[in-house]
Amino acid sequence: MKPVRLTDLRQHQRLDFSLKLEAYSRKDTPEIAKVTAEVYERLELNHPSKRFRENLAAILCNLIVAWQTPGNPFLAIPLRRGAYSPGERLHALYFRYTAVRDIIDRLEKSALIDRYAGFYDGTKGRSTRIRATPALIKVFLAHRFPLRQLRIEHDLIVLRDELKQPINITRGPHSHEAKKLSVRVEALNAFHGSACWELALPEEKFIEYFLRRAKPMPPPNPTSTELHRVFNCGFDRGGRFYGIWPHGIPRQLRQYIMINGQATIERDFRAIHPTILYAWAGSRLAEDPYIIPGYGEYRKPIKLLFNMALNASTNQEAMSAFRHEIKKSHELIHKYGHTARNIWLKPAYAAMCHYHRAIAEHLSSGVGTRLQRIDADIAEKVLFDLIAQGIPAIPVHDSFIVPEYADTILAEVMKSASLAVVGVAIPTDLKTHHDKANQTNIDQVISNAYP
Numbered sequence: 001m002k003p004v005r006l007t008d009l010r011q012h013q014r015l016d017f018s019l020k021l022e023a024y025s026r027k028d029t030p031e032i033a034k035v036t037a038e039v040y041e042r043l044e045l046n047h048p049s050k051r052f053r054e055n056l057a058a059i060l061c062n063l064i065v066a067w068q069t070p071g072n073p074f075l076a077i078p079l080r081r082g083a084y085s086p087g088e089r090l091h092a093l094y095f096r097y098t099a100v101r102d103i104i105d106r107l108e109k110s111a112l113i114d115r116y117a118g119f120y121d122g123t124k125g126r127s128t129r130i131r132a133t134p135a136l137i138k139v140f141l142a143h144r145f146p147l148r149q150l151r152i153e154h155d156l157i158v159l160r161d162e163l164k165q166p167i168n169i170t171r172g173p174h175s176h177e178a179k180k181l182s183v184r185v186e187a188l189n190a191f192h193g194s195a196c197w198e199l200a201l202p203e204e205k206f207i208e209y210f211l212r213r214a215k216p217m218p219p220p221n222p223t224s225t226e227l228h229r230v231f232n233c234g235f236d237r238g239g240r241f242y243g244i245w246p247h248g249i250p251r252q253l254r255q256y257i258m259i260n261g262q263a264t265i266e267r268d269f270r271a272i273h274p275t276i277l278y279a280w281a282g283s284r285l286a287e288d289p290y291i292i293p294g295y296g297e298y299r300k301p302i303k304l305l306f307n308m309a310l311n312a313s314t315n316q317e318a319m320s321a322f323r324h325e326i327k328k329s330h331e332l333i334h335k336y337g338h339t340a341r342n343i344w345l346k347p348a349y350a351a352m353c354h355y356h357r358a359i360a361e362h363l364s365s366g367v368g369t370r371l372q373r374i375d376a377d378i379a380e381k382v383l384f385d386l387i388a389q390g391i392p393a394i395p396v397h398d399s400f401i402v403p404e405y406a407d408t409i410l411a412e413v414m415k416s417a418s419l420a421v422v423g424v425a426i427p428t429d430l431k432t433h434h435d436k437a438n439q440t441n442i443d444q445v446i447s448n449a450y451p
Helices: 028-044 050-068 097-109 136-144 175-190 204-213 253-254 270-279 296-311 316-330 329-338 342-355 368-387 404-420 436-440 442-449
Strands: 016-018 074-077 113-116 127-134 157-162 197-199 224-233 240-246 257-259 264-271 395-396 399-403 428-433
Touching: 016 050, 028 050, 028 097, 028 136, 050 097, 050 127, 050 136, 050 329, 097 113, 097 127, 113 329, 127 136, 127 270, 157 175, 175 204, 175 224, 175 368, 204 257, 224 368, 253 264, 253 428, 257 264, 257 399, 264 270, 264 395, 270 296, 270 404, 296 316, 296 329, 296 342, 316 329, 316 342, 329 342, 368 395, 368 399, 368 404, 399 404, 399 428, 404 428
Parallel strands: 016 074, 157 224
Antiparallel strands: 074 127, 113 127, 197 257, 224 240, 264 399, 264 428, 395 399
């Protein structure tokens, strides 16, 4: 994202608009050491511990990332001891309660941060919020703090067990395959690291987008531009790409993503998982798989039910997951709330299985993670084929965001990649494009994003 400047707008007091505390890689960034050293002097520290120095440098990195994020969010920083206990996220990131508490007190006393105390009233609460003052910003600017060199630390390849706990892949039977996969992800990140992604919205609208939810959504972290892959229980399952900020924004906002200052389009595969299943069965998918006899007006819930069935191990599990998704969606519960009842759901599930009897053995079989491995391999091939033509792309599972000029190329690359991996050239659809009309109708887009 582009650097930002000090303006009156950026001094807003909307405390729920905040980033969470992260651990950033600080390798090859001498500027950070210089900033930290100058802050040491201002804090009048004599012999701070190594842990204090490390936590201070990490907090300073978080403050500059927040400053460089559009809308100038606050930094949410828990100041309760339990948040730093073994097993908690912040403990795993090497933050320690005593050091963090001392740092915040000293930064506030030196007028380098604004601080707003957290609270908990027994039913709801909010962590302490902090934000760099202009005095601290001047220190960052004086040393040309290298935002583009900062990255949230994470492994390029993650393998999780059935309980979604990480499996050690640095040694043992998984290490060889993990290294091969890591090299390819590293190559993707090396190419895309030179591209500039930004969400082109006015700052006041940027803030409004992320505060409209019942539970406010954190804004996209501008340093989250590196991909990693997550596998489930083995390298034959899962493997999708994660880790980049476009994955964490509402789909309505993706039309405002710019790549290297250029407007973008998003194209996705049409019914990728049903198409793959029919290819396995030696057949081709000719019709829309989500429009079935007797349920033509229910395409959206049938699609949801189909996808739940791919990831479930039993029929009951699939229907339970469907009910949960219906009830948690404002849009779905308003229009399709009755579909969560057995009187609709059980006959609809039976009708769906009958209509797709050629692939019914895969429904409620847990095949979903195997399909994810295939769509992830297709995505990887698409990305490398685009790199060969010098085209930067943002993957969002089975869809891709590229500059507008590359749409035709993307469509051809997606078809050829699916043909190479699956044996079928899967059709694609234009999902979103940069709608210039919406630049003057942003309020309506916000309403659509958060009904």
